[in-house]
Amino acid sequence: MSVTEQARRARAAANELATATRTVKDGALRAMADALVARTPEIVTANDADLAAGREAGLSTALLDRLALNPERIAGMADGLRQMAALPDPVGEVVRGGTLPNGLELRQIRVPFGVVGIIYEARPNVTADAAGICLKSGNAVLLRGSSSAVRSNTAIVAALRDAVTDAGLPADAVQLLDATSRESVKELMRARGLVDVLIPRGGASLIRTVVEESTVPVIETGVGNCHVYVDAAADLDKALAVVLNAKTQRLSTCNTAESLLVHADVAPAFLPRVLAAFAEAGVTVHGSPEVAAFSDAVVPATDEDYETEYLSADISAAVVESLDAAVAHIRRYGTGHTEAIVTDSAAAARDFVARVDAAAVMVNASTRFTDGGEFGFGAEIGISTQKLHARGPMGLPELTSTKYVVTGDGHIRG
Known part of the structure; x- marks a missing residue:
């Protein structure tokens, strides 16, 4: 399936997610956590194959550490999803508002972005974290992991999609893009109008490429010197x-x-x-x-x-x-x-x-x-080093935009 088709499916799923209640979304997050635990053996088996391929390919010790999963790390991923379910829902939160002198009621409220694309390297735990934080904030997510974690990510996403469906939400709220071809990254970066925002997570080269070549708006996450x-x-x-x-x-x-x-x-x-x-x-x-x-x-x-x-x-x-x-x-x-x-x-x-x-x-x-969990946000999609929209650990509120709701009683402007 092409990235464009997957993005269209994500857009349709996002339309459903935008009106999903907190109860439904939190139920999906808990089901996702249970699915990861229940399917730990197959996820570990897939990860073992990725690690073996990574060693053969000469991946560094640091990258192998980022790639590695075990039952304890998977349990931690599941716990993160459960903790996310306990957090307040940012969607619908009133950022500011009041009654204007002319009697109009003005409210600025949080709304989902819609479709979020995540491009990341070697860390399969990001797969569950990103899926969870996007779903909680009402966004569909397109996940483009690295080829080094393709087996792990495939197993994780299969478990998450089944859980999302069982919870009554569209499976296409969580999709994994082809990681074996660079074309999928290029297509994702050109999917303006279908994808609302891209978030790259990885090394300086990856981040620079996405920032410089994407036509989709990018939130730049940071290299940490x-x-x-x-x-x-x-x-x-x-x-x-x-x-x-x-x-x-x-x-x-x-x-x-x-x-x-x-x-x-x-x-x-x-x-x-x-x-x-x-x-x-x-x-x-x-x-x-x-x-x-x-x-x-x-x-x-x-x-x-x-x-x-x-x-x-x-x-x-x-x-x-x-x-x-x-x-x-x-x-x-x-x-x-x-x-x-x-x-x-x-x-x-x-x-x-x-x-x-x-x-x-x-x-x-x-x-x-400097970490979303350590800051008490419960989760993060990354740490932004830019200055527009979001800076620092990006929690649930940072995965939303806002809209103004103006309520009148037949008001007209003179």
């Missing part, structure tokens, strides 16, 4: 804990720290400790000469290192002379995702927050907290 800056006024024990968590808690996520900046005043006390901790954790440090002075294990850093989202056991590091220098470094190399400062100075924290341009700024907290 995230920094942690250890200020002159930092508690160094606190700084060590934050830096290690930000880098090592999970290597393959966009909110993982990829660069460490240390104020020169605390570098002699802090760098030996953090470099030793990184060595113990198996993290390679790509550092400036000032950083390398504290360890022979430091690899000399280049501009490319400072620009890189590693998604691996690597981190760039530099010593800076001031908070101004730290902000300048972040402005040059950062991607607008998440930046963090560790400091006991309220003035330094305020200055950093005011001057750093990012979707999320952390004060004395790990970059790993």
Whole structure:
């Protein structure tokens, strides 16, 4: 089936979803969760085949980690759908409103986008997350995963579509596009009028391609070259804990720290400790000469290192002379995702927050907290690094647009 035909079917399904009650949508989400659990063995079997093919193809450790599913991860996907069912329904929410001086009643309410296309790489858990958050927000979804996860995604979507149908909603609310041909991506990016918005999730190359080539409106989700800056006024024990968590808690996520900046005043006390901790954790440090002075294990850093989202056991590091220098470094190399400062100075924290341009700024907290679940949104479709419509973790409200409803009593304009 062509992408155009699938998009038409999605449009028809979206028309039904737009008027579905919360009770029906939440019932579908719970049925989807139950289906994932019930069909775990076949999903794991499909994922094992994807992993074997990925190893043979030479996929990196980070990509294999993103690709891997097991019963625990599938249970987590199911739990995410159940948690989504417990969240408020954004559709119909009144954003603002009131009575105008002429007596007209004006309300701005949330409405679904309609059809949402998701283009993503290697992470089959995104398949369930995206299907759930789109359905809850009243949108039909076209899922275009990567060829590396084709078996896993096929098994997951088969389970989800059966559950959606059993719940009384159209199966075409959730559709998987062909992942074996690049033509499906091109067709999806050209389906303006059938697809309302595209959301790319993946590496810089994928995101750039979709942003530059799509005729469908795009919400840009972010590459995460995230920094942690250890200020002159930092508690160094606190700084060590934050830096290690930000880098090592999970290597393959966009909110993982990829660069460490240390104020020169605390570098002699802090760098030996953090470099030793990184060595113990198996993290390679790509550092400036000032950083390398504290360890022979430091690899000399280049501009490319400072620009890189590693998604691996690597981190760039530099010593800076001031908070101004730290902000300048972040402005040059950062991607607008998440930046963090560790400091006991309220003035330094305020200055950093005011001057750093990012979707999320952390004060004395790990970059790993930039996440819809951690923010209490219950779910996210991605983390937007753009400035229009949505920025940061995109929860249910960000998967809606709005319309104005104006109610009068025979009003005419003079």
